[in-house]
Amino acid sequence: MTVVYPPDTDTPQLAAENQTKPPETKLIAGMAQTWSATAVAREILRGIERRAFTVTPGWEMTLFARLHSLIAPGFHWFCDRLVARLAKDSSQG
Numbered sequence: 486m487t488v489v490y491p492p493d494t495d496t497p498q499l500a501a502e503n504q505t506k507p508p509e510t511k512l513i514a515g516m517a518q519t520w521s522a523t524a525v526a527r528e529i530l531r532g533i534e535r536r537a538f539t540v541t542p543g544w545e546m547t548l549f550a551r552l553h554s555l556i557a558p559g560f561h562w563f564c565d566r567l568v569a570r571l572a573k574d575s576s577q578g
């Protein structure tokens with residue numbers, strides 16, 4: 486069994502999701518690279534061939550998966566600040 490933590494992937498599903506995605510989510514998701522479906526599939530196949538339990542394409546997903554318990558509080562704080570700034574900017578303009 487292999488568990489995959491894919492990044493945002495350039496697919497019709499992501500395009501449809503982006504039409505209704507809240508501004509806060511767009512802001513946070515926009516900080517990470519969107520991958521092509523081919524690149525994600527290539528990483529998944531490599532992970533399966535290595536018999537990896539988890540597949541985390543790219544350094545961002547790998548870092549987050551491996552250090553989640555350590556970085557989650559800081560990451561949540563950072564995202565809360567981004568959302569607060571967006572709310573403040575929206576209320577002023």
